[in-house]
Amino acid sequence: MKNIFYIFLFAICALILSACGGIDPYSKVDVFGQKGNNPDEFNEPFAIAVDASSNVFVADARNQRVQKFSSKMQFLEQWGGGGNDPRKFEKPSGLAIDGTGNIYVADYDLDRIQKFNPQGRILLEWGTSGKLPGQFNSPTGLATDSKNNIFVADMYNHRVQKFSADGKFLTTWGDYHPISVFKSVFNFIFSREAEGLFNYPARIAVDGEDRVYVSDSYNNRVQVFSSQGKFLFQFGGAGLWGGKFRVSSGIAVSKQGRVFVADFYNHRVQEFSRDGCFIAKWGMKGKDPGQFDGPTDLTVDDEGRVYVVDWGNHRTQVFKPADSVKE
Numbered sequence: 001m002k003n004i005f006y007i008f009l010f011a012i013c014a015l016i017l018s019a020c021g022g023i024d025p026y027s028k029v030d031v032f033g034q035k036g037n038n039p040d041e042f043n044e045p046f047a048i049a050v051d052a053s054s055n056v057f058v059a060d061a062r063n064q065r066v067q068k069f070s071s072k073m074q075f076l077e078q079w080g081g082g083g084n085d086p087r088k089f090e091k092p093s094g095l096a097i098d099g100t101g102n103i104y105v106a107d108y109d110l111d112r113i114q115k116f117n118p119q120g121r122i123l124l125e126w127g128t129s130g131k132l133p134g135q136f137n138s139p140t141g142l143a144t145d146s147k148n149n150i151f152v153a154d155m156y157n158h159r160v161q162k163f164s165a166d167g168k169f170l171t172t173w174g175d176y177h178p179i180s181v182f183k184s185v186f187n188f189i190f191s192r193e194a195e196g197l198f199n200y201p202a203r204i205a206v207d208g209e210d211r212v213y214v215s216d217s218y219n220n221r222v223q224v225f226s227s228q229g230k231f232l233f234q235f236g237g238a239g240l241w242g243g244k245f246r247v248s249s250g251i252a253v254s255k256q257g258r259v260f261v262a263d264f265y266n267h268r269v270q271e272f273s274r275d276g277c278f279i280a281k282w283g284m285k286g287k288d289p290g291q292f293d294g295p296t297d298l299t300v301d302d303e304g305r306v307y308v309v310d311w312g313n314h315r316t317q318v319f320k321p322a323d324s325v326k327e
Contacts, residue, residue: 025271025280026306026319029289032073035314037063040075042314047140047297048250049095049103051118054301057103058309058316059092066092066105068120071301073318079120084110086122094203095297096142096150098165104150106139113139113152113167126167131157134169141203141251145210145227153214158198160214160229173229174198179219181238194219196231203262203297207253207274215248215261222248222261222276235276240266243278250297250309260306262295269298269308269319287313 033042043062050056054071065080066089080089094106101118112127113136127136141153148165159174177197199218206212210227221236236245250262257274268283269292283292293312300306306319 025322026282028320028322030073030318030320031289031315032069032318033315039067039078040069040073042067042316044311044314045296045309045316046091046093046311047095047106048299048307048309048316049097050299050301050307051097051101051103052302054303054305056299056307056316057095057097059095059105061091061093061108064089064092066095066103066120073316077120079116086114086125087116087120093138093140094142094153096144098144098148098150099146100148102148102165104142104144106136106142106152108138108140111136111139113142113150113163115167124167126163133161133172134163136161141201141205141215143204143206143212145206145212146208147210149227151204151206151212153201153204155200155202158201160198160201160204160212160225162227162229171229173225174201177219195234196223196225196229198223202249203251205251205253205259207257207259208255211274213251213253213259215251217247217249217264220245220248222251222259222272224276233276235272235278236261242270242281243272245270250295250299252299252306254300254304255302256304258300260298260300262298262308264294264296267292267294269295269306282319289317290319292317 046061047059056069058067064082067078068076090109093108096104103116111129115124137156140155143151150163152161158176161172162170177194178199202217203215212225220238223234224232246265249264259272267285270281271279296311297309304321308317
């Protein structure tokens with residue numbers, strides 16, 4: 001009985017703390033795209049990344065291409081098309097850009113990574129289907145660190161793999177471990193045994209200190225590691241209120257150290273401190289500006305603008321912080 005009381009008290013405290021966060025810190029939103037296969041149209045866009053010049057790249061999954069836009073989401077160019085030849089895609093599922101502007105693209109169906117220069121010319125490809133180091137089973141999230149190493153969320157292998165910029169395998173960590181919904185609701189009480197283990201890790205991000213944030217999607221949490229894979233801490237758990245997730249998806253860390261997470265089945269974006277403290281949330285299911293239908297990925301530029309892939313609505317949305325919008 002005493003343990004039940006403490007569990008109940010913990011739940012009440014979590015609700016109170018989550019209520020302290022703001023609801024909508026982004027007062028302006030721009031919407032781009034609709035369903036189609038023309039330039040600046042999308043068919044189930046799945047991933048997004050922004051470079052140092054605020055050019056935006058979108059993995060347009062069902063159109064089997066990558067589209068490039070200006071910072072104002074004006075179409076610039078595209079490449080891809082169905083197939084397994086170099087520069088082709090079956091289902092582009094993850095994007096990352098390194099410090100020199102090179103673009104990495106994960107292919108969910110072909111189990112490979114391709115590397116392109118800023119103009120879209122292919123430089124390198126690696127990966128085959130399998131469980132060995134350097135092999136993949138539906139890679140999704142990608143991220144690069146300050147040394148241009150590339151981290152891959154190897155989703156169906158339930159692990160993270162780390163490579164050098166030339167595709168050389170460096171290290172890996174993780175294995176399969178699902179957490180029950182009940183345990184996930186009370187994540188910090190029950191799930192200590194699952195540190196460093198995953199249930200379909202979908203996305204990955206690296207902060208300014210090269211700490212690696214992994215969206216452990218079906219465990220409804222984010223885990224944070226050193227660049228060598230040492231577990232540091234976690235946050236989240238299953239739930240509807242602020243700071244909780246119903247499938248954590250896209251993840252990004254701003255220059256200022258704020259962490260943004262796409263909360264897929266809650267149809268929203270959540271903002272946290274770099275140490276995982278809940279700050280704010282916005283969005284709900286719908287088609288209006290600021291609403292979502294399954295956000296799968298997001299990124300943030302140096303000005304603090306948050307770009308979100310609105311998968312089910314076949315569009316992208318760009319959110320500007322309230323203090324950057326002039327009256």
